[in-house]
Amino acid sequence: DSGVTQTPKHLITATGQRVTLRCSPRSGDLSVYWYQQSLDQGLQFLIQYYNGEERAKGNILERFSAQQFPDLHSELNLSSLELGDSALYFCASSTGQMETQYFGPGTRLLVL
Amino acid sequence: GNSVTQMEGPVTLSEEAFLTINCTYTATGYPSLFWYVQYPGEGLQLLLKATKADDKGSNKGFEATYRKETTSFHLEKGSVQVSDSAVYFCALRDSGNTGNQFYFGTGTSLTVIP
Helix, strand or coil: CCCCEEECCEEEECCCCCEEEEEECCCCCCEEEEEEEECCCEEEEEEEEECCEEEEECCCCCCEEEEECCCCCEEEEECCCCHHHCEEEEEEEECCCCCCCEECCCEEEEEC | CCEEEECCCCEEEECCCCEEECEEEECCCCCEEEEEEECCCCCEEEEEEECCCCCEEEECCEEEECECCCCECCEEECCCCHHHCEEEEEEEEECCCCCCEEEECCCEEEEEEC
């Protein structure tokens, strides 16, 4: 158990819908990262937050957004969902900006 | 730019066989290098890391040496077990202006048969 929690574990929705994925980092960790893992594209970095501020942006679509709240939990919002958004979404956390990342168990999203 | 290239799988080995999973990287600076392992149905777990050239990371019988001259970080284990069956990801961390961004390889699936 990495100490990173993600909810929900599974999510099934329809195209065009909007969902919110939640992540609670390890106690004391200030950085949160979001990744998308799909069969055809592997593990892709989406975005990083550090202590509430966005620090790095990867291959995140404009239909996706994220935020980190004062209590350091983070949410990833996916809107106008498409079939191709079906994937595993992982959250990771680290103590600072230069530390090892610890991954949560992931949220499996299925868009029908 | 930064990228990681891993040997493609799947890899199937008999128990007690020697394992090598190749990983090479391209980086603009001086990255840290990592191996993560993903067991079925779980998130990624850090297996080992090396933060500078010639460092050797090791854990649970796995080893990898940061080779700057060949830009490689190959994962090795002398005698694999059935419990090592998992997907292995090589990654580099760019510690430049892009925060703590990690770049992952595509993963190599390992199956160890008794």
